[in-house]
Amino acid sequence: MSYVSWYPNTSRDRLNFFLKTFPAFIVLMFFLYFVLDWLGAFEFLEVLVRDNSVWLLDSIFGMDTSEFSIRFFERIDPDPLTNSNVYFGTPYFPGLRLGTYPRTLLIIRACTGMEAGALLMTLIFITPAKWQNKAVAHVTNLLMMHVGNTFRVAFHFWFTEYLYKLWGDADKAFFWAHDMLSKVFGFVGIVIFTLVIERTGVRIVSTFGAWIDAMVDGFQRITWRIQGKAFYLDKVVFYEESTTEGSVPTRVEKITSKNFYPKEEIESNKWSFFRRTFSTFAGISLVIIGIGLIPAVNRVIGMTTDNIAVSFGAIQTGAGSYNTFWWKSTFQLLNADNAFITNVISSGVLLFALMMALLYVTPGKKLNKGIALGLTPVIIFPLNFLRLGVQKWATWSVATGNIKDMRPLLYENVADIVTTWFPFFFWILLFVGLMLIYRALKVRAFSMMWIWLHQLIVTLGWVVGLRDKPGELEDSKAAVTSIGSE
Structure with a gap:
């Protein structure tokens, strides 16, 4: 980590720096990447990358570019939901067809x-x-980015053709040349570009x-807060001796607060x-x-949500047992990946299992824990049944609707939402909701999870050398005390 004169040294300064710069970072990122693309600013770059990549293939990689078809092509993507394709129509994208590789390679954003x-x-x-x-850093970044990225794309084209000739499998060749090696080179390039930008005097690593x-x-602040909140109220019974001779001790019930955070x-x-x-x-x-x-459990859940x-x-087209334990449901037009x-x-x-086990091990008042244990399945399963039913219907609706022909890019985005992001955010929100309910019941389940996380992070800090181990810390203190006494 490089430290510079402006680096915020105190916790308060770092918080202010974060609140001032990070939101600006998000807004600027959104503008530079999405708004400029919406305005058509990347079309010039797409053509430039394609043409310069072809020049590199001819001059450096030694390929015969006279066999290439270099023009604008219609973008055709495999349909994420059905066994067909998504046709984007106009405007077309800059791309090329190589001499041997059978697929069209497009240059997109x-x-x-x-x-x-x-x-x-x-x-x-x-x-x-x-x-x-900053001006020097911007110019350097743009030049490095274009030159380095153009070499990366040219390598991707060349290696895709090479692997296809070697294996004869277009999908496999593209996967290894693009998804694996080409993206690895891109990551290495970012590291190199960052180091060069640092040399211009703009310490972006320090910002990060x-x-x-x-x-x-x-x-740390969250940990301190959770430490103070990791308690539960419990009834303690004891007997007070009476001051009157011969009297019976008085039974006293007292509500006490017990903190269970094992800080020490x-x-x-x-x-x-x-x-x-x-x-x-x-x-x-x-x-x-x-x-x-x-x-039987999965069959009941599957059939209920199918209904x-x-x-x-x-429109459902089939249902039945899958891999002995599971239940499989298929719907009209949806491909095998979307069963x-x-x-x-x-x-x-x-x-359900994780929440029930978490509630069991969380210290707390038995009555409150009992209520939480009883509410958990009542909340999880009905909501998840509804989620599954809605997701099945929504996925089928998107696949069979007209949006694919009218707005192909929107279709792919919506397909991604209903198949991936909808269930993802459902589980996140359901988990958060359960934590809030447990908190209202004074069952500090989240505190228990934080204790485990805290233990792992602190130990990891010792392992990688970011913190002194307790024994080493005591030895160093003893050494300092010994030197002071001498």
């Missing part, structure tokens, strides 16, 4: 290098530095480092609390997860 370029440009904008240094330090400070254990690297609670948590979770391996989807209007498999995860059994 991601091929221009502007993903990394926008990131570095934004960091240059928000990093404190002289405007002269200040954000990390601010996040670490935030983690964590700081001294003692894992007794972690081992005791997490082993119990893991054991209970595995037992309950076994419910999700019962075929919900059909009631909304979806709905009801398993231990999608059924909600996994989350």
Whole structure:
């Protein structure tokens, strides 16, 4: 981590720096990458990358470019939901067809290098530095980005052709040349570009480092807050001796607050609390997860959610057992990748098992824990049934609708939302909702999770050398005391 004169040294300064620069970073990134693309600013770069890549293939890679077809092509993507294609129509994209490789290779926004370029440009904008240094950094970044990215794309073209001649498999050749090696080179390029920008006097690494330090400070503040909140109210019964001779002791009930955060254990690297609670948590979770391996359970959940989807209007084409344990449902037009498999995860059994085990090991008042344990399945399963039914219907609706022909790019984005992001955010929101309910019941389940995370992070800090181990710290203190006494 490079430290410079403007680097925020105190926790308050780092927080202010983060609040001032990080939102600006997000806004500028969005503008440079999405708004400029919407305005058509990347079309020139797409053509430039294609033409310069062809020149490199001819002059450096030794390919006969006279066999190439260099022009604008219609973008045709495999349909993410069905067994057909998505045709984008006009405007066409700059691309080329190589001499042997049978597929058309298009240059789209991601091929221009502007993903990394926008990131570095934004960091240059928000990093404190002289405007002269920033100007040099911007020019250097743009030149390096275009030259380096053009070499990367040219290599991708050449290596795709080479692997296709070697293997005869177009998909495999593209995967290894583009998805694997070409993207690795892109990552290495970003590292090199960052180091060069640092040499211009714009310390973008320090900006990133200040954000990390601010996040670490935030983690510490959250930990302190959770430590103070990790308590539960419990009834303590004791007997007070009466001052009157011969009288019976008085029974007294008192509500006390018990804090269960093992701060001393964590700081001294003692894992007794972690081992005791997490082993119990893991054991209970595995037992309950076994419910999700019962075929009848998955069949009931699958059929119930199928009926919900059909009631909304979806057309189901099949259903049956899948891999012994799971339940598989298929709907009109959807391809095999979009068949709905009801398993231990999608059924909600996994989350149910984790929450029940977490509640069991969390110290708390028995009545409150009992209520939380009873509410958990009542909340998880009905909501997940509805989610599965809606997702099946929504996926079918997108696949069979007219949006693919009218707005192909929007179709691909919506398909991604209903198949990936909708269930992702559902589970996140459901988890957050459960944590809030447990908090209202004074069952500090989140505190228990934070204890485990805190233990792991502190120990990891000792392993990588970011923190002194307790024994080493005590030895150093003893040495200082000894020197002082002498």
